[in-house]
Amino acid sequence: MPYQHVTEHCLAEAIGEGGLSAESYARGLEACQPALARLKQQHDEGSLPLLGLPKRRDDIEAFAPVAADYRSRFADVVIFGTGGSSLGGQTLYKLVDRGFGPPAGTPRLHFMDNVDPDSFGALLQALEPARTGVITISKSGGTAEPLAQLLILLPRFEAALGRAALGQHITVVTEPTDNPLRRLAERFGLPSLEHDPGVGGRFSVLSVTGLLPALIAGLDATALRAGAAEVLDLALSAASAESAPPAVGAAIAVGLLHERRVGQSVIMPYVDRLASFGAWYCQLWAESLGKDGTGTTPIRAVGAVDQHSQLQLYLAGPRDKMFSLMLLDVAGAGERIDAGLADDEALAYLRGRSLGDLLDAMGRATAETLARNGRPVRLFKLRALDERVMGALLMHFMLETVIAADLLGVNAFGQPAVEEGKVLARKYLSEMSVSVT
Amino acid sequence: MPYQHVTEHCLAEAIGEGGLSAESYARGLEACQPALARLKQQHDEGSLPLLGLPKRRDDIEAFAPVAADYRSRFADVVIFGTGGSSLGGQTLYKLVDRGFGPPAGTPRLHFMDNVDPDSFGALLQALEPARTGVITISKSGGTAEPLAQLLILLPRFEAALGRAALGQHITVVTEPTDNPLRRLAERFGLPSLEHDPGVGGRFSVLSVTGLLPALIAGLDATALRAGAAEVLDLALSAASAESAPPAVGAAIAVGLLHERRVGQSVIMPYVDRLASFGAWYCQLWAESLGKDGTGTTPIRAVGAVDQHSQLQLYLAGPRDKMFSLMLLDVAGAGERIDAGLADDEALAYLRGRSLGDLLDAMGRATAETLARNGRPVRLFKLRALDERVMGALLMHFMLETVIAADLLGVNAFGQPAVEEGKVLARKYLSEMSVSVT
Numbered sequence: 001m002p003y004q005h006v007t008e009h010c011l012a013e014a015i016g017e018g019g020l021s022a023e024s025y026a027r028g029l030e031a032c033q034p035a036l037a038r039l040k041q042q043h044d045e046g047s048l049p050l051l052g053l054p055k056r057r058d059d060i061e062a063f064a065p066v067a068a069d070y071r072s073r074f075a076d077v078v079i080f081g082t083g084g085s086s087l088g089g090q091t092l093y094k095l096v097d098r099g100f101g102p103p104a105g106t107p108r109l110h111f112m113d114n115v116d117p118d119s120f121g122a123l124l125q126a127l128e129p130a131r132t133g134v135i136t137i138s139k140s141g142g143t144a145e146p147l148a149q150l151l152i153l154l155p156r157f158e159a160a161l162g163r164a165a166l167g168q169h170i171t172v173v174t175e176p177t178d179n180p181l182r183r184l185a186e187r188f189g190l191p192s193l194e195h196d197p198g199v200g201g202r203f204s205v206l207s208v209t210g211l212l213p214a215l216i217a218g219l220d221a222t223a224l225r226a227g228a229a230e231v232l233d234l235a236l237s238a239a240s241a242e243s244a245p246p247a248v249g250a251a252i253a254v255g256l257l258h259e260r261r262v263g264q265s266v267i268m269p270y271v272d273r274l275a276s277f278g279a280w281y282c283q284l285w286a287e288s289l290g291k292d293g294t295g296t297t298p299i300r301a302v303g304a305v306d307q308h309s310q311l312q313l314y315l316a317g318p319r320d321k322m323f324s325l326m327l328l329d330v331a332g333a334g335e336r337i338d339a340g341l342a343d344d345e346a347l348a349y350l351r352g353r354s355l356g357d358l359l360d361a362m363g364r365a366t367a368e369t370l371a372r373n374g375r376p377v378r379l380f381k382l383r384a385l386d387e388r389v390m391g392a393l394l395m396h397f398m399l400e401t402v403i404a405a406d407l408l409g410v411n412a413f414g415q416p417a418v419e420e421g422k423v424l425a426r427k428y429l430s431e432m433s434v435s436v437t
Numbered sequence: 438m439p440y441q442h443v444t445e446h447c448l449a450e451a452i453g454e455g456g457l458s459a460e461s462y463a464r465g466l467e468a469c470q471p472a473l474a475r476l477k478q479q480h481d482e483g484s485l486p487l488l489g490l491p492k493r494r495d496d497i498e499a500f501a502p503v504a505a506d507y508r509s510r511f512a513d514v515v516i517f518g519t520g521g522s523s524l525g526g527q528t529l530y531k532l533v534d535r536g537f538g539p540p541a542g543t544p545r546l547h548f549m550d551n552v553d554p555d556s557f558g559a560l561l562q563a564l565e566p567a568r569t570g571v572i573t574i575s576k577s578g579g580t581a582e583p584l585a586q587l588l589i590l591l592p593r594f595e596a597a598l599g600r601a602a603l604g605q606h607i608t609v610v611t612e613p614t615d616n617p618l619r620r621l622a623e624r625f626g627l628p629s630l631e632h633d634p635g636v637g638g639r640f641s642v643l644s645v646t647g648l649l650p651a652l653i654a655g656l657d658a659t660a661l662r663a664g665a666a667e668v669l670d671l672a673l674s675a676a677s678a679e680s681a682p683p684a685v686g687a688a689i690a691v692g693l694l695h696e697r698r699v700g701q702s703v704i705m706p707y708v709d710r711l712a713s714f715g716a717w718y719c720q721l722w723a724e725s726l727g728k729d730g731t732g733t734t735p736i737r738a739v740g741a742v743d744q745h746s747q748l749q750l751y752l753a754g755p756r757d758k759m760f761s762l763m764l765l766d767v768a769g770a771g772e773r774i775d776a777g778l779a780d781d782e783a784l785a786y787l788r789g790r791s792l793g794d795l796l797d798a799m800g801r802a803t804a805e806t807l808a809r810n811g812r813p814v815r816l817f818k819l820r821a822l823d824e825r826v827m828g829a830l831l832m833h834f835m836l837e838t839v840i841a842a843d844l845l846g847v848n849a850f851g852q853p854a855v856e857e858g859k860v861l862a863r864k865y866l867s868e869m870s871v872s873v874t
Contacts, residue, residue: 355589
C-alpha cells in the first residue's frame with residue numbers, strides 16, 4: 001500500500017475515554033459492510049462513475065494533447081473555476097510548485113477561484129496573451145465566477161490576438177449539455193473537453209478537472225490513477241471493513257461523533273506539498289456530509305507550523321476534535337547543521353541534525369503528545385510523496401467520505417443548501433442593474 | 438471608525454433560537470465592564486505593552502533604517518520565524534502581494550515558517566545571496582525552526598559573501614536577553630533588533646515582527662498604528678461595553694458558546710488581501726483561549742470561494758458556528774462585462790456587471806442566507822482596505838480576544854500546553870543522534 005494507516009490512537013483502549021470504545025468501533029465497522037457492498041455493486045455496474053475513473057484511459061487520450069500543447073506554447077496557464085473545479089488541480093499542482101516559479105520548461109499555473117477585482121486586475125496586468133493559455137472549468141456550464149472571468153478576459157484576448165486565434169488559447173471543460181459556457185465556446189470557436197456528468201466537482205480530481213492541470217505541470221496522470229486504483233481495489237476486495245482503510249476511517253470519525261461528540265476533523269500534513277490537500281479535503285468532507293443538521297467540520301492545519309498556532313487549543317481546549325496527521329519519512333532529508341556551528345549547549349539537540357530530522361521529530365512528538373493527552377489521532381505514514389501516493393490518498397478520502405455519508409444517513413452527493421444563496425446573489429445583481437446604464 | 442461592526446444577526450431577536458438571547462447578551466456586556474476597566478488601567482500604567490504600541494514611535498526609528506536598507510539593496514528578503522513571528526508579517530504583506538511578483542522597486546518577501554526540507558531546498562536554490570536579505574525572528578531566541586534554518590543558511594552565505602559581509606545581509610530580532618539566537622548573532626557580527634519581552638508573538642503584529650516586513654514591502658507603519666489607535670481609544674473611552682466593538686464581539690462569542698454551544702468561530706473575508714488575516718486570527722484566538730478545556734475553534738474561510746466548499750456545511754450542518762464576514766465595498770470595482778457578450782438569456786444577471794458587483798452581491802447574499810437559516814453572523818463592513826483599516830481590524834481582534842479570555846476565565850497570554858511536545862521532539866532528535874556520526 002502506498003501509505004500506512006495507523007488508527008490505534010483513536011481508540012479508548014489506547015488513549016482512554018477521549019477515544020472510541022471497542023463496542024462502538026466494532027458496531028461502526030459492522031455498519032460499513034453494507035456501504036462497502038454497495039460500492040462494490042456500483043463499481044461492477046458502472047453506476048458510480050467515480051469508481052471507474054482509476055482505470056479509464058480513453059479520457060486521458062482526449063485531453064493529453066491539449067496539455068502537451070499548452071505546456072509547449074505557454075509561459076502562464078490560467079484556470080478559471082471554483083470549488084471542485086479548482087481545488088483538485090491546486091492539490092496536484094502543489095506537488096511541483098514550491099512558490100519559486102515553475103520547474104524549467106513548464107508554464108506557471110494560476111488557479112483563479114475567486115472574483116476579487118483586485119486580484120483579477122493584477123492577473124490581467126501580469127499576463128501576456130500571446131504566451132498565455134486559459135482553461136475555464138464549470139461542470140454545469142453556469143457557474144457565475146468562471147463565466148464572469150471569461151467574459152471579461154475574452155474581449156482583451158480578442159483585441160490582442162484576433163478572434164481566429166482565441167481557440168488556440170482558451171479551452172472550456174463542461175458537461176456535454178447545452179449550457180451557457182458551451183454556447184459561449186461555440187460562438188468564439190473555443191475547443192471544449194467533456195466533464196463527466198456523473199462525477200461531481202468535489203469528486204473530480206482524478207478526472208479532466210484535476211488531471212489536465214496536472215499534465216500541464218508535468219505530472220504523471222497514469223500514476224495518479226494507479227495509486228487510486230490500489231486503494232479502491234483493496235476496499236472493494238476487503239474481506240471485512242477492518243481491512244479497508246477508508247472504512248476504518250469512516251467508522252472512527254462517525255463513531256467519535258456519535259459517542260464522544262467529536263464534531264471536528266483536523267487534517268494536518270507535516271509536508272508543505274500537502275498543504276493544498278487540506279483545502280481539497282475540507283470541501284469534500286464539508287459538502288458531502290454537512291446535511292440535515294449533521295456532519296463534522298473539517299479543519300486544515302499544516303505541521304510543524306501550526307504547532308505554533310493551533311496546538312495549544314488542540315491539546316488543552318475542548319475534546320471535540322479528531323486528528324489525521326500525515327507524516328512523510330523525511331528523517332535525514334536536507335542539509336545537516338554543522339556540529340561546530342551548534343556548539344552552544346542550548347543548541348545541542350540540533351547538532352548534526354537536518355531539517356528533515358527536525359520535521360520528523362516534531363511530527364512524531366505531536367502525534368505522541370496528542371495521544372498522551374487523550375486526543376484521538378490517526379497517522380498516514382508515507383515513505384515517499386509522488387503521484388502514486390497522492391492518488392492513493394485522494395481515493396482514500398473520497399471513499400472514506402462516501403462511506404461516512406452512508407453511516408450518517410445522508411446523501412454524499414449534491415449540495416442543496418447553497419442554492420438559496422445563489423438565487424439571492426442573482427437577485428442582488430439584478431437590482432444593481434437599475435442604477436447602471 | 439475604519440470599519441462598521443454589525444452584530445444584530447447574532448441575536449435571537451433577529452434570527453431566532455440560533456442566536457443569543459437578549460438576557461445573555463446583556464449579561465455578557467455587563468461582564469465585559471471589568472475587562473474594559475482592567476484594560477484601561479493596564480493602558481494607563483503601561484503594564485500591558487501591547488496597548489502602548491499604537492502610539493510608540495521610538496521603535497520604528499530603530500528598525501525603519503533596516504527596512505529602507507533591505508528595500509534598496511535586495512531582490513529577495515527571507516523571514517525565518519514561525520507562529521507569531523511570521524503570521525503578522527504575512528498578514529500585512531498580503532496587502533501588497535497579489536501573487537504576481539512584488540510591486541516595482543520592492544523585494545519579494547518569503548516567510549519561511551516551516552522546516553520542510555523540500556521547501557527549504559527550493560528556497561536555497563532560488564536565492565542569490567548577494568541580492569538577499571534575511572531576518573530571523575524568535576522572541577525567546579530559542580525557537581528550533583528559525584535557529585535550524587539560520588544554522589543551515591549561515592555557512593552558505595559565508596561561503597558566498599565572506600564572513601565580514603554577513604552582518605549586511607542577516608538581521609536577528611529577539612528579546613534583549615542572553616539567548617542562543619543572540620549569541621549566534623554576536624559570534625557572526627549580525628545586527629539585532631529588540632523584540633519587546635512584554636509583547637507575546639501572537640500580539641506582536643504591530644511591533645517590529647510585523648512592521649519590519651511591512652516597511653520593506655512599502656507599507657505605512659504609522660498608518661497601521663494609527664488605525665489600531667482609533668479602535669483602542671474607542672474601547673478605552675467607551676461609556677459602556679455596548680459602544681466598544683471588541684467587547685460586543687467578545688460578549689457575543691462567549692455568550693453563544695455558553696448558551697448555544699457554538700464552539701466554532703468562522704472568519705470569512707470577501708477580500709483576497711485578507712486571506713492571511715484569517716491565519717493570523719486563528720493563532721490569536723486558538724492559543725489565547727484554548728485552555729482549561731474551554732475556548733472555541735477558529736476557522737478561516739475566504740469568500741466567495743468557500744461558498745463552493747464550506748457553505749453547504751455552514752447552512753445545513755450542525756448549529757455550532759458563528760460567522761464573521763468581512764465585506765469590502767467593491768461594488769462597481771473592476772472591468773464590466775460587455776452586455777453584448779452576455780446576451781445569452783441565462784447570463785442576463787451578469788450583463789454590465791463587474792467582478793466587484795459579483796463579489797459584493799455574493800457576500801451580501803451569503804450574510805443574508807446565513808441569517809435566514811438562523812446562523813449567527815456579524816459583519817465587518819469596510820469602505821476601503823488600507824493600512825489604517827488593517828491596523829484597526831488587527832487591534833479589534835486582539836482586544837476582542839483579551840476580553841473573551843477574561844469572560845472565559847482563562848489567561849490570554851502564554852501557551853503552556855505546547856511545552857510537552859517540544860520536550861518530546863528534542864528527545865526524539867537526541868535519540869536520532871545515536872545513529873548518525
